[in-house]
Amino acid sequence: MKEKFWGPQEIIRKKKEYIIPCLYHFYQEPMQLVKGEGQYLFDHTGKRYLDFFAGVSVxxxxxxxxxxxxxxxxxxxxxxHVCNIYLTQPMLELAEKLAAITPGGLKKSFFCNSGTEANEGAALLAKIATGRNEFLALRDGLYGRTYLTMSLTGLRFWRTDTAPAGGISFVPNPYCYRCPWRLEYPSCDLACAEEVRQVIESSTSGEVAALIAETIQGNGGIITPPPEYFSRIREILKEYGALLIIDEVQTGFGRTGKWFAIEHYGVVPDIMTMAKALGNGVPIGVFTALPEIADRYTRPGASTLGGNPVSMTAGLATLEVIEKEGLIQNAATLGAYLREKLLELKEKHPLIGDVRGIGLMQGAELVKNGKEPAAAETDRILELMKNRGILIGKNGRYRNVLAFQPPLVITKDNIDEVSANLDEVLTEVES
Known part of the structure; x- marks a missing residue:
């Protein structure tokens, strides 16, 4: 049975020959993954891995x-398949379900194939609805691979285009651990949010279409805003007639212990984007808006594969499983436990400088000599954990944040296994 698998080295050889080299892979000694079941993955040798990254929150x-x-x-x-210019039922069933579970009056959706497409579509809708062309985006945000979404991205690591789109101004993100003003929450009075007003006044025409923000910045390093942050942002945007686009591509569908992370902040966005976990592995994306905004988009806008019956059925089945198996509550309960274990490790290991996140979206930023990013140590920890049969992610401005975003079906024993092994690996790396 194993003979049908090429093995990691042959895959790497063919990858170099046939794949554009922008596509990297994790690990110095990567494995070939061939099977998945629940919270586990298996390589071509039959070795089992506890997946604590879930295909990047998918x-x-x-x-x-x-x-x-x-x-x-x-x-x-x-x-x-039929194009969405034809009438099919699954697309409307999923749109109706999303209208029921998304916050506030978000109701009308457009389906596409990825988070990138969803963010691109949301930006277009914001321009149409406001008649404006300028955008604000958070530093350390990641919104996709297209020209505009890459231009909106505030991470140099992912900004490949050498001539990004204009009309985009970046505002400070709520990165409390590395506050540019060296203030502390809550005495800071949300200086990062107040800076949005200053950026609008100094760096734009004052006619901003929207600000786009991930509720929790995934690739930025699990940057988790203070509780009042989005309310303050909302107030400032309202002053200038700008919309709020919230990206829930990584945070959506139960990961943070609610359907959507923005619910923790009591704010309803004008437009919200979703992807990843909605299909549980099937390509899907969607942007959803308040009707008064959505109804401004009237010119033709079909998508050949967006809204196809298979993806829509996958989305409907996924939402049913999340509800019937209590995965949102599981994320809340086990997310609190995971955070507790990570904080215990932080007290024991100087490499961990900060722990942040909500629910089963947690990050541990690794540092040395104060707050110097420990990027090399992060890579080594990932490698050693992989060798022990545990897969975790990494992200952050400096690629020094361990990312814990497991399937929501994990157990308390799984967290104990990760914690115990990480404790030993941190000790080895620190020595």
């Missing part, structure tokens, strides 16, 4: 969930 219901898989297979056999 597999919320676990790998190859039998209910979702069965529904997808059934739909493929009945109707795999």
């Amino acid at each position: 597999i919320n219901c676990g790998h190859c969930h039998p209910v979702i898989t069965e529904r997808i297979c059934r739909q493929v056999k009945e109707l795999q």
